[in-house]
Amino acid sequence: MKKLLSVIWFIAFVFALQAQDSTKVRLNFAQTYLELGTNIYPSFTGRVWETSEGGVNQQHPLSFSPMLNIGGIHFWGRGDFYISVPFASLATSSSDQVKAEISESVVTGMRLMPWALKSGQLTPYLGAAWIVSNFRQKVDQADNPLFNKNELRLDGGFLYGKQDWLFRLGVNGYPKHRLDYPVDATHFQTIQTPALSANLGIIYTFETTAKGMKPEVANQLNTYANFSKPDEAKSHFGDWFFGIGPSTSFVLESSAYNQKKHAFVNQRSISKTYLDLALGYHFNQARMVTALAYRHVPFKEKAYGLTQNTVKNSLLFETYYYLLDYHGFTPYIGLNVGIDKLVIKENEALVAEKNQVTPGITFGWDILPGKTEQAFVLRTNLRWVPFQKISINGEIHSMNQLEYNVIQAVWYPSRKKWYK
CATH class of the missing domain: 2.40.160.20 (Porin)
Structure with a gap:
């Protein structure tokens, strides 16, 4: 599966390169952006250990994970490379005794647009990211661990905006959405975390490369192959x-x-x-x-x-x-x-x-x-x-x-x- 995904993304990447206009130059190759966004995780069922009955189900509610994304629109509007910095995991309480938190602490990814991003145009995208996901299920005052795992995240969605401002609406997919979690020091329970999450964001793009540069310097840089x-x-x-x-x-x-x-x-x-x-x-x-x-x-x-x-x-x-x-x-x-x-x-x-x-x-x-x-x-x-x-x-x-x-x-x- 991973090899197939790698081949698909490589083909898409080559397609994006071949679609470039030869008149495009070095200094408009990329544009930096900051994005304030959040992942929205749906409710899911956890497992809690009870010594008399073994494992029992526990419903965990909808939760939010706000984050700051720092990235760049590359290849003249066809590629997006980014990192995410999370703020917190905001979860509503599961019950008086049980709470759960789910979030992503390190995200590095890329997205490809089949049509170049333009002002006033709805633009679809597909992407993949390497993430570190975090999960903790806390029962009463127990010292439950924060579990981390590296995994692949797939995502797709749409961008729309005008001039420097863009809005994002997307969906994230998690191929491996389960983990064996230690509900106490000796017992593990298998927990199915959400397979999908929604993604919302507002983006501000800005140009730093050519700003304030003398025309003769810009012309020289644009002569490079x-x-x-x-x-x-x-x-x-x-x-x-x-x-x-x-x-x-x-x-x-x-x-x-x-x-x-x-x-x-x-x-x-x-x-x-x-x-x-x-x-x-x-x-x-x-x-x-x-x-x-x-x-x-x-x-x-x-x-x-x-x-x-x-x-x-x-x-x-x-x-x-x-x-x-x-x-x-x-x-x-x-x-x-x-x-x-x-x-x-x-x-x-x-x-x-x-x-x-x-x-x-x-x-x-x-x-x-x-x-x-x-x-x-x-x-x-x-x-x-x-x-x-x-x-x-x-x-x-x-x-x-x-x-x-x-x-x-x-x-x-x-x-x-x-x-x-």
Whole structure:
């Protein structure tokens, strides 16, 4: 099924590229937007454990999950790439004793429009997203866990608006809408969460690329071919840069220690949001970057009297190479090595501590209208650390993780001087 979906989206993506008008240029390739929206989840049936009767049904009511979406309309109105930042899960009470919350904490997705988005025109879209969904079912004052899972979300709907304002009406579909939830420290119940949710949003779009740019500069940028070299512009040897941005880490492998000792917590933890701080040097003519990055990565699992805190402090050295430039979308790939300290505590008691050097892979992309003269750059970093782990009482606690630095603001101080 996943392979079929991938083929369908690839065909649609190629179709969208082939449908482009050759008169369209680099500086109107993308438009940024902010969207205030909400997901509306219908009522559904949960399962509550009762020692005398086993599992019994519990009806959970309609709920809302408001969020801020940050994205860009790409390919001249045919593609939409976005991330979502949730505010909260707003659920009406199931009963005096039982409450439930359902939400999505990390969403990264794309939508394709078969007809280019235009002012005053109703435009349909289809899309897919990688999401982290959250579920908690709280009974009385019990310390029930917040369960997370990575999954695919499909969506479709319509956009309509004029000039800078758009309205969205859509439907989200969840192919895997069930989970085994620990209703207490020893018992699990299968819960069918909603297969569909409605999506409403109001969108404000704005143009930042060409605004305030001198006509001769804009004309020069628009002369670049669709696919060009990242170092095509005349440039000096290199520049220092500083970067900062929010990140989240996802453990990709289950913990053998938690499976044996604490089966009622998430076996693949997701970190709290943290800052990625970077200092690096961009070798303009060589299309390469070397950088140092510092991250304080906190994980927390809490349920049924257990509070497990895992903290990773990491100083990482990485180097990567820019592959190509497609209208300002500039992907790169490289290697990294981290000097890490892992500390794990349970209810404030130290259970494991380790210093280690861990290799990994760095990949991502820059979004920029210019080339190596661009002083301010938006960068997305992903780092895969497949070999990291720590032993707790003879059992392996995997830290095989993917770091997702969603949007990093990167500043090259010297480029402003060179650009002038």
